Amino acid sequence: MRSLRRRAALAALLAAACLPAAAQPQPGAEAQPEGVPFQLEELPIPVAPVLPPADPNADALAISKEVFGPRLRVDAAFGAFQRGFFLTALKLARPRAEAGDAAAQTLVAEIYAKGLGVPENLPLASGWYARASENGDVLATFELALMYQEGRGVPRNRARAAELFALAAARGSVPAKYNLGLLHIEGTYAAPDLGRAAALIGEAAEAGMAEAQYDYGTMLIEGAGVAPNPREGAAQIGRAAEQGLTAAQVDYATLLYLGKGVPRDLGEAVRWYARAAEAGDPVAQNRYAKLLAAGEGVAPDLEAAAMWRALARRQGLTDPVLDQLLAAIPAATLARAEERARFWPTPPPGGTAAPPR
Template sequence: MSVARSIAGLVLTALLIAPAMAQDNSFIDLRPKDVQFPDNMEYEDLPIGPVPNELEAPTDPQGVSNEVFGPRVDEAFGAFQRGYYLTALNLALPRAKNGDHAAQTLIGEIYSKGLGVPEDPKAAADWYAMASKSGDPLATFELALLYQDGRGVEKDRKRAADLFKTAADAGNMMAKYNLGLLYIEGIYVPPNLLEAAKLIKEAADAGIAEAQYDYAGMLTEGAGVAPDLVAAAEQFRLAATAGIVAAEVDYATVLYLGKGTAQDRPGAVKWYHKAAEAGNPVAQNRYAKLLAAGEGVDASLEDAAMWRSLARRQGLNDPMLDKLLVSIRPEELTRAEERARFWPSSPPTQVAENQPAATPAASASDAPKVSP
């Protein structure tokens, strides 16, 4: 099953979500301002200081499930899974020419992603179109993405919307997810938050992590569904566990505030630290605050200053955090900034030699040591 890049709070990737195998990680929210709602928990800061929103988009460029093509192209798909793309192409071609829509879809994937062959969106579109006419939901979904982005075909968002609906009606969960986003935008299909919530919930229940994250935001905001902080907390947890970095930040905030779940400051520290290690500036800033304040973790002004420096590097400045660090000793600040310069590696300088033994919270790879 093709999977989608993650979005933060229903932010659309060129409105619609491209599959994880795509390499473009850019995204933009094209909805009118009056239909945008906040990025889940990201605008709600911890009581100890303000933090702006962030966006993150983890991907899995080779993630293709065994159920995509089915047994009719078993040899070809087996070769595809092992990375023998030219072999897969040669095995699939005879079947594709005989009308096997699963083989046609496999060939479309190979040309669309440039796997073992030069990337050729036009050829991919042709193969997807053939498979789509035979009723293949995955091919219809992938073809919709091409029309959405104007890759290999003339850009036509209305055509893309129609194809997404066809694939969604045929049971493709990623198409349902994208169609739900279209109902939020309300341009190429009538605006309908109720239908959006229904479709995104289906995708979330099917285990699509991005949908779990977005559905958590809808449950938090009461967008198209009754507000339910307990259910929202669980969806944030599922998405965070699946590796959605923005969800890690939001779930940490849920645990810190105790919204829809028991308050768990050490748990919040763990998730902020994980997202901070992934390079998320919001998490770096919040983790720094907790280190400076000694909330849920042993206090360390030096470690807090290092994470502050990393967040600042990405343009996030926080006066409240600065106040929390006002008493840091000059030598600690020097070490912290040197560590940040070389993060995630250790600084190969005299400063590093003078650095005290690292605690789990200070380490770039270890989990933070939490207080009882």
């Protein structure tokens, strides 16, 4: 799985969101990983479960027909790849790739880039991605852009990455549009243009990309590159939260708590903070602990609050306001809470389960 990192300029833009200062991570807090997984579904084939191969020498075409049905036109190399027969897929795709088949070139590149059945070979993968990109394959263009951006298999060259993101975006790649939008916000390797950035990220959001929904929602709330629209901004962030993007869940919970762009709903705010806390986000753990300690939107539970505080502290986030709320907690209760945090998410032997969501 591959992640796309936010640019520093976007992080600064998002920092202006309406989050209570007391709950901000202190220096040393672990950053919440964010990104978009590589989508195997972008390959030009039907999607089938990837199962462990029972016989590496089995005929790939026969296997593919068994999965997809006899009436479906099946590509043997891609069918083998989907089934986990990577060496067979490479053997079938390589002659087509050498003959200039862009899709086969991308498949060969994927196998070498991820070390599927062969040793990982990023320089070789980048070469195949480059050939496929020259032949018009949008996935290859995007993957090659990432390699230049990260310096994987090729010398790091963000200017070249920007060119490739622009090319892939023009060819219709949703993640390329998102990345190009980030570059326009940063304004170093693409012209500084918040309007263009909002348009590109908005297109990616409309296509259902969670990271784009989250960022576009923030831009709508802040009026960055687009007319302010708090209601639609909150809706976009909510869509990203529903897709499981933890950072969006935290911000959506805050919008619900404040009633910004959505009707104020403490119960829903608690639910979203709890969901993000359970996913390991320290900011959510801290805020959920404060709500539990204060009994705001949820029944008060000092032991659970102290447990979540301990988990947030483990990641470097401290909060004097929360400490004050828990100042009078009995020593025995505090000891149980910290024991639960030690074993989280599994309850300690003979202990109690984690607090309900």
